[in-house]
Amino acid sequence: MNLEEEIKSYAKKKLTESRFHHTIGCANEAKKLAYLYGEDIELAYIAGLLHDIERETHFFDIIKLAKDSGYHLHDYEMDNPIFLHGAAAVTTARRVWGIENKSIFDAIRHHTLGEITSGRLGYILYIADFIEPSRLHVSNEFRSLVYHHDEKTMLLEVLEQNIKYSNSRGQTIYQPTYKLYNYLKGAADEKAR
Numbered sequence: 135m136n137l138e139e140e141i142k143s144y145a146k147k148k149l150t151e152s153r154f155h156h157t158i159g160c161a162n163e164a165k166k167l168a169y170l171y172g173e174d175i176e177l178a179y180i181a182g183l184l185h186d187i188e189r190e191t192h193f194f195d196i197i198k199l200a201k202d203s204g205y206h207l208h209d210y211e212m213d214n215p216i217f218l219h220g221a222a223a224v225t226t227a228r229r230v231w232g233i234e235n236k237s238i239f240d241a242i243r244h245h246t247l248g249e250i251t252s253g254r255l256g257y258i259l260y261i262a263d264f265i266e267p268s269r270l271h272v273s274n275e276f277r278s279l280v281y282h283h284d285e286k287t288m289l290l291e292v293l294e295q296n297i298k299y300s301n302s303r304g305q306t307i308y309q310p311t312y313k314l315y316n317y318l319k320g321a322a323d324e325k326a327r
């Protein structure tokens with residue numbers, strides 16, 4: 135079995151059917167976006183397959199895995215360990231398949247809250263996670279924006295939707311998400327001037 139097939143069969147055993155379905159959709163979408171935006175297709179696909187691999191793991195184990203990832207973990211993440219499933223996936227990628235790729239690791243570590251320094255692969259993964267076909271709240275009209283925008287403009291659109299949605303439900307918007315939003319908004323305003 136090649137690496138992609140191995141990760142898929144591991145994910146199938148570890149995740150519920152709907153999350154597995156989301157994982158495959160996200161990986162395919164990430165691959166498509168990588169093609170559109172000139173990023174490595176293979177890395178994007180693997181990042182998509184890995185990103186939620188610890189999403190259904192017990193909080194106790196998520197924290198342990200996340201601590202071993204080597205990434206700095208914020209207090210608000212320790213208080214809400216579900217935010218750490220990306221960091222936990224980094225440790226699993228390393229331990230189970232011997233993966234050592236900073237672009238993949240940065241992308242999966244930061245896919246939940248976003249991060250300016252997560253790189254183009256990180257931006258692609260964040261977009262793919264939001265627009266993959268099983269996300270029923272996303273319209274096809276919104277999905278088709280990827281053909282008209284570069285990855286930063288598309289990510290800004292996705293963040294706007296995410297922030298609006300979280301505000302409407304009274305959910306907290308965390309600092310990395312706002313920072314990323316303001317950074318992209320600033321760049322877009324500058325370009326428009």
Ligand SMILES: [Fe+2]
Pocket residue numbers: 185186189219245246
């Ligand atoms: Fe996730």
Ligand SMILES: [Fe+2]
Pocket residue numbers: 156160185186263
């Ligand atoms: Fe996801």
